[in-house]
Amino acid sequence: MLETILNYELYNGITVADLFDEEFLLSVLGSFAGALTLLIIGLFFAGWARRRIRRIPETYKRMDATLFNFLSNIARYAIIAFTVLFILNSFGVQTTSIAALIGAMGIAIGLALQGTLSNVAAGVMIILFRPFKVSDFVEVSGKMGTVKDISLNFTELSDLSNVQVIVPNSQVWGNIITNYSTNPKRRAEWVFGVSYDADLKLAEKVIRDTIMGDPRSLTDPEPFFQVNNLGDFSVDFLARAWVKSEDYFQYQADMKRNVKVALDQAGVEIPFPTQTLINHD
Template sequence: MTFSDFLSMQIAEGVTIGDVLTVDFLASILGNVVSAVAILFLGFLVGRWASHRIRKLGEKHHKLDTTLFNFLGSISRYAILAFTVIFVLNRFGLETTSLVAAMGAAGLAIGLALQGTLSNVAAGVMIIIFRPIKVGDFVEIADEMGTVKDISLNFTELASLGNTQIIIPNSEVWGNTIENYSAYPTRRAEWTFGVSYDSDLKRAEQVILDTIMADERSMPDPEPFIQVNNLGDSSVDFLVRVWVDSEAYFTYQADMKRRVKEALDEAGIEIPFPYRTLVMAGGEAPELRQAAE
């Protein structure tokens, strides 16, 4: 029985206010207070238990994104606490409908004042739910490249190649093109190697392919690709594509450039570079013509 119900019933029976303040009334109030404290304590425990269980579920299965389950755990805890508070207020006979309406109006005013912050929060929710990136991914976002260290409701933290901290608001993350280099387990490395027009193209192609495929990181399946791709001003260019594990991509690509260059040098195949031929006028001094040649 709420306080207002108890008071109305006593007055209807002709009992004065002084008579109402009896031991029974005090006992009723004390009982309501104890019940409210117990309900709040129980709601706190249930909310904490639910949040902990959801977080543990994400940690237990490695294929699941822990960021998403941390977010869901927090949401479940606060939702349980909110329902607990409403239940306690009803217990004391307070009208919660007007309270919820007032809280909604206050929330709208705060939302209008914090549009930028709330847009980051909304974008953070979308990132956590749809998971275009996750902690540990190597990405490029808004012209910034680095490893994802943390995804919060307001911002995403990256560690750059130089190990500096990069903070990007979530609205920029969600509103920009995201290039995730860690999304797939394999990547296709690509190079362009140029040889001189005097070179034996078939032999040059075989030297390049043998050198790259001799590395244990090179994947024979899917089949590697090598073809003449361009006839440049001073070189015949080979386009080469080979699949490799994503984790080894950057070092692998750099290593192959050096090894192919050394292999072509050892095979006596020239790697040309741009040069100019100067034609001197007939009246120029012989020493200038000789220097130009």
């Protein structure tokens, strides 16, 4: 009975008796040590390759860092997968059957995670077509902010209040994307109303000199200052001037205050809506 148990074949010619053989145990331990060494080397090389690919845009400034972050992750996972398959193959495991099993599991997981996979597909499209990149100021899916990270599943923004906003990529790619950082210049626009009794030439000069006197104002393209509307209570000037994109928001706010102060100092009245009540008694 004992001899029958000891001669029982466990796997690929290995019997129960072999488990008590010193040379066999040393051989198995050696194989495991070799496999562990290969795994450590594979993980090290995967991390090294990821870091090297991510640093490529630091050397070549014209290359997009977002794309290379994506490629570095693909390279890392590919090296790890190749290492695991190589180790399994060295132990005599049929990797073709494992690949088929992984494929079947992939189909099942794909059906269960359709929403997640749609985010991944959208992330790939964002990275390939690059409608925006990290550090751009954008508006996506109704959210506005600076792009901090683009992953396969989501896009991370930091809004104007420095609050983290996570937007699933499927909602980014499937909606209108407004990128405020693509063009180096933006046109700011204001409407300033003055009284009907005001000197229009003086008012226009004050508005023009105040805006164009700011060092952030650009002369190319040509700015625009002109009466645009005769309102119920005021004569409205339309003012347009160009500024660098990074200065736009603060510049637009500053000019509203500066023009108001300059018109007051020049004695140009800025009217406000009034109503006249007539009593016929």
